[in-house]
Amino acid sequence: MHFQVWLQSIQANGRLKVPESEDVWSLLPSFPLSSFSLSSLSLSSPYLLGIGALASLTVYWLVTRPRPMRPPCDLQAQSVAVEGNPSCRRSALLKDDALLEFYYEDTRTVYDIFKRGLRIAGSGPCLGFRKPGQPYQWIPYTEVAAQAQMLGSGLLAKGCQPNPEQFVGIFAQNRPEWVIAELACYTYSMAVVPLYDTLGLEAMVHIFNLAEISLVFCDREEKASSLMDNKVKGAVPTLSCLVLFGDFSGDLLERGKECGVEVLKLQELMDLGRQNLKDPVPPQPQDLAVVCFTSGTTGKPKGAMITHGNIASNTSSVIKILEGSFVIQQEDVSISYLPLAHMFERMIQVSMFCHGARVGFYQGDISLLMDDIKTLKPTFFPVVPRILNRIYDKILGSVTSPLRRTLLHYAVRRKQAELSSGVVRNNSLWDKLVFNRIQASLGGNLRFILTASAPISPVVLSFLRATLGCLIFEGYGQTECTAGCTFSMPGDWTAGHVGAPLPCTVVKLVDIPEMNYYAKNGEGEICIRGHSVFRGYLRDAERTAEALDSDGWLHSGDVGQWLPNGTLRIIDRKKHIFKLSQGEYIAPEKIENIYMRCFPILQVFVHGDSLQSYLIGIVVPDPEVFADWAKERGFVGSLEELCQNPDVKKAVLEDMRAVGKEAGLKSFEQVRDLYLHPEMFSVANGLLTPTLKSRRVDIRRVFQEQISSMYSKSAP
The missing domain is CATH 3.30.300.30 (ANL, C-terminal domain)
Known part of the structure; x- marks a missing residue:
């Protein structure tokens, strides 16, 4: 009966039409295939066979056709005016003006977040590393937690205090020990002070003395030796203990004895903690988690004080935005190569740990990053625009013949047309014919790319969204608001803006008369207030007052413009004018x-x-x-x-x-x-x-x- 109705529809309308009341799968079993035999075919059989083939193809297409992503809100109204002020806006995902503090009830601190991941993953893989030419090896969540408790107990045995006023330095490249050392501090409510090579001697001394750091984790002997040199000169009098992740020479040990600095292997401190194991002293949301020093493009570095609550609210806001379109799964894996000394990479990792997912570290050599990516096959790839620009240039540079270039651009336009209708996929005909090698060069498993830290060209962003066949989001923020304050909305694949405010923040624009920007015109300096805004700069009231006004608004120094759909566009910079x-x-x-x-x-x-x-x-x-x-x-x-x-x-x-x-x-x-x-x-x-x-x-x-x-x- 169903097939007869279908054929009648074709004969009447001259085209194929599926009855609206019918489930497409129900059409298949109703077709009497058993009644057909070669002897029963009449002269019109080729016509019927053609119709049958067309019908089958149509049903297959209806069932398997790509579905557009359903956005979490009206994409033409992604933010809402606060108290009737169109220049001051919050996320449209919120029910009212109450900002989001946490997504899960049990994730109010970084320590809580890791414990949640531990409950989900148990003995599943957590931190990955590799040696040249070898596959990744994985440290399970249970082992990471156990090592963190032993290491934290070792810190207590060395005189560190279990409170957020205790600052512990980490001077190392991205590697599993970095995360374990950080978690050890959080297990006993201590705060982390990340250090990095390019700070320079003067800035390093400034940080040591400002934070009164006594113990530092180092990955290499050269770094420990440079800190020892400063100790010998009397520039860092508070330094008393260096803990190295690997082996070191007897010379470093002797130099330490001469200048009053104890030098230990990580394993030695962990063994000491095992012998003196203490119960965790978990932090509170208001406690300091990290003092993240700015890179000091001008003047001495400033130590942004970031609390556990700041980090939890920022992480929770991204989870809230993605909840209907991208849920981080235990099988997901992120590649860690962006500096852990800065908040962007740290927030990526916290988000992964919250869901029991994995983080694989690069070998420490940026020239080997692509090999690490091919081996790790990440599903999550955090990037900065310069990296996406390089990928874009490489793709265009690899297409030399006019025919291939024409095909590439045609395929890109077809995929961009899909994107404009909300479809994101990597299994289209164009992916298989044109983009498969591009996608394979990044591991072949990418589901999510996040770009931040600087503006990206709309041309590059649209091109890569098409060629890579995965979600690419753009965020905007700075250290002082933990990491992000705006984020692209799922389903909005337009370019040229940085999304709407995160659910943990309110964003407003204020006048800059000297640059002819006025809030009444939807333009002005971007100011942020909310749960992710930092506490201030460490022991620097003057510069804290420059950044945070009396009402708690963080003045970013960037110039923004509200677009009609409620998203923010970065149009200028105030600080370097x-x-x-x-x-x-x-x-x-x-x-x-x-x-x-x-x-x-x-x-x-x-x-x-x-x-x-x-x-x-x-x-x-x-x-x-x-x-x-x-x-x-x-x-x-x-x-x-x-x-x-x-x-x-x-x-x-x-x-x-x-x-x-x-x-x-x-x-x-x-x-x-x-x-x-x-x-x-x-x-x-x-x-x-x-x-x-x-x-x-x-x-x-x-x-x-x-x-x-x-x-x-x-x-x-």
Whole structure:
């Protein structure tokens, strides 16, 4: 009967139509296949066979067709005005103006969060590591918890106090011992002070004395030795104990004895704790968890005091946003390579631990990261925009023939069309034909990518959402609000904004008259208030007052704009603005982000000052595409030779000006001269912070000669 109705519908309408009242699967068994035999086929059998095949294909498509992701709220109203003030907004996911403190009743501290993961995973894998050329080895949750308790008991035996005023330093790259040491501190309510290589001697001494650190965990003897040097000089008088994750020489031990610093292996301290095992002293939400020192792009580093409640509310807010579209599962695994000394990576790991998921660490060498990813096959990939830009450039650079390039861009457009309807998948025809090798290069299992720390080009974001076939979210925030304050909404795959406020925060815009930004126009400095806003800077009331006003609003220094759908767009930067000699205000980071869209450019630094009337730039070409770009314009040579060629410089400048004009830069915002530099800005050469932001003061110092030269001659 069902099939007859179907055929009648085809004959009447000239097209295939499934009766609305029917379940598509019910159509299959009703078709009398048993009544068919070769002898019963008439002259019209090919027609019927064709109809049957078409019907079967249609049913298959109806059942297996991709379903759009259901957004958790109206995507045209992702945030709600607070108390009728359109410039002050909260998440539309909240029922009222009460902000979210925690998602699960039993996750109010970082210690609680790990304990929840322990209950879920038990002896399941927690922390992974590998040696060159070998598979990952895993430390189970039960072992991590046991080691943390023993290590924390060892700290108590060495005189550390079980309270949040006890600061313990960790001076190491990402590795399992880092997390175990941190958890050991939280098990006994102590606070962690992360340290990192690029702080420099003066900043390191400042942190030690400000936090009065006596015990530090180190991963390598060289780091312990550098701290010992400062002890010998009398620069860090409070230092009394160094705990190394691995072996060390007898020389370090002897030097320690001479200057009053005890040097221990991690295992020795753990053995001491095993012999003097103490019951945990869990922290409270209001207790200090970490003092996270900013990287000090200007002045001495500031120690942002982050509480357990800050971390719990921030983590809970992301879980709340993703609850209907992406639930972290025990089988999920994240790759850890972004610095643990900063909050972005720490929040990723806390989210994984909350659900009993796994974290695998890279080998410590960024050049081996892709090999680590292929081996680990992560489902969760936290990134910064520079990494996504490199992936984007690599994909485009690998497609050399016009035919393949045309096919790639057509496939991208087809996948982007799916995205616009809310469909995210990696099993389409285009994924199998065009994107499978790209996805395999990142392990082949990616479900989720989160980009933060800096703006990302909408072109790059849309392109990678299509090619990688997984969820890619963008977040915005800073250390002082724990990590994030806004986050992309599931189902909203548009680009050019950073999402709506997290459920733990309220975001408002305030006037910046000198830059002509006014809240009444939906523009102004981004200010944040809520459960994830930090307590202030450690023992620095003056700079705390600059960041936090009397009503508890954190002033970010970034300039935002509310979009009609309730999302936030970052449009400018207040902190690094300067005036040109004619009185025009310049926000160099906004201009740099625009110039980064220029195909041959990998990095750019825009400079100007109040004594000059125009801007200049330091440009690092992308070595993977620059030679081909130059060759298309008739230039050949090594990267160094091309950078010294004035005609090449002129061509790059023309491209930059064209991109700037298209993006709406005013004439005084365009650079009028530039210097091409063949070596990348990096953390190693001191020109980037560990979160890959430009060290503006250091870049100006390193390129002072070139800057002076460009200003001393007539502008081109």
